[in-house]
Amino acid sequence: MSVSTPSNYLLKPLYHDMIARLKGADIEMPDLDARFIIEERTPYDWSDIIARPDSPITQIQHDKITSDIGQRIAGKPLSRIYGCREFWGLDFLISEDTLDPRPDSELIIDLALKHFPDQDRPLEILDLGTGSGCILTSLLSEFKNARGWGIDLSVGAVKCAKENAQKNHVAARSHFLCGSWLNGINKKFDLIVSNPPYISNQVIPTLSEEVRNHDPILALDGGDDGLEPYKELFPQLKNFLNPDGIALFEIGYDQEKDVMRLAEKAGFVQRTVHFDLAGNPRVVDISCGDK
Numbered sequence: 001m002s003v004s005t006p007s008n009y010l011l012k013p014l015y016h017d018m019i020a021r022l023k024g025a026d027i028e029m030p031d032l033d034a035r036f037i038i039e040e041r042t043p044y045d046w047s048d049i050i051a052r053p054d055s056p057i058t059q060i061q062h063d064k065i066t067s068d069i070g071q072r073i074a075g076k077p078l079s080r081i082y083g084c085r086e087f088w089g090l091d092f093l094i095s096e097d098t099l100d101p102r103p104d105s106e107l108i109i110d111l112a113l114k115h116f117p118d119q120d121r122p123l124e125i126l127d128l129g130t131g132s133g134c135i136l137t138s139l140l141s142e143f144k145n146a147r148g149w150g151i152d153l154s155v156g157a158v159k160c161a162k163e164n165a166q167k168n169h170v171a172a173r174s175h176f177l178c179g180s181w182l183n184g185i186n187k188k189f190d191l192i193v194s195n196p197p198y199i200s201n202q203v204i205p206t207l208s209e210e211v212r213n214h215d216p217i218l219a220l221d222g223g224d225d226g227l228e229p230y231k232e233l234f235p236q237l238k239n240f241l242n243p244d245g246i247a248l249f250e251i252g253y254d255q256e257k258d259v260m261r262l263a264e265k266a267g268f269v270q271r272t273v274h275f276d277l278a279g280n281p282r283v284v285d286i287s288c289g290d291k
């Protein structure tokens with residue numbers, strides 16, 4: 001350590017200081033957050049913290065890190081501080097108009113890949129409530145000959161989704177439109193995906209501050225019982241699915257029975273619930289069974 005360098009302008013002491021501050025504010029995984037901030041704001045990564053603990057931190061880097069830690073302690077998620085989130089191994093921009101994509105939603109991509117093992121197939125895909133476009137863009141990155149349409153009621157979300165498609169090199173095969181669900185759509189699809197807003201509006205006030213203060217209400221509010229989007233969409237879906245097409249809808253952990261009932265009522269013969277890594281029902285896969 002140089003005699004003239006204060007210890008918190010050196011990598012490892014700063015890292016430990018950051019962890020202590022985050023821990024003191026009850027941040028859940030302080031070491032992971034500290035590492036992420038260091039990687040974002042300095043040229044160093046985890047291996048430098050171990051192998052080059054005395055690496056110098058500049059004043060500018062230090063100021064940015066101090067500001068980030070302050071925001072994190074005030075309850076802002078790192079994804080909101082940096083305006084980005086990784087999903088399905090791709091980088092996505094997020095904004096105040098988009099949901100912060102959740103890893104659980106990656107199950108939709110997994111299931112689509114299982115259902116359509118031929119990744120060269122020129123699928124036509126519709127994503128209802130596309131938000132940042134993370135689901136559609138990830139699907140288009142896997143199905144190289146597919147084309148996709150992403151719909152969202154939020155103008156800001158549509159703008160963000162377009163940027164993400166560009167950033168991830170699928171813009172030429174994607175169309176993002178501002179509108180309400182299926183209104184104005186006049187074609188059929190092989191695959192319809194959706195992670196609709198499914199939180200009951202009575203539950204929203206009880207959500208964590210990180211969610212309540214940073215995810216847009218339009219992305220959360222599923223009406224009085226959290227089921228409004230399924231009730232509105234399921235009865236219309238058949239008109240927009242090709243005969244062997246399927247729809248994959250994300251659901252809340254306690255909505256399995258209600259959503260399956262709505263799918264049955266809408267005449268879907270094939271109905272399967274898929275579980276996330278925590279063992280919660282997470283995605284329903286519905287089709288007409290006309291294969």
Ligand SMILES: C[S@@+](CC[C@H](N)C(=O)[O-])C[C@H]1O[C@@H](n2cnc3c(N)ncnc32)[C@H](O)[C@@H]1O
Pocket residue numbers: 098099100101102105128129130131132133134135151152153154157179180181194195196197198218219220
């Ligand atoms: C839970 S977020 C999902 C966003 C993104 N697909 C994801 O998984 O991160 C639901 C999205 O549905 C959009 N939305 C809400 N009501 C809508 C409607 N009537 N028509 C179209 N989109 C709607 C919201 O703006 C939000 O982007």
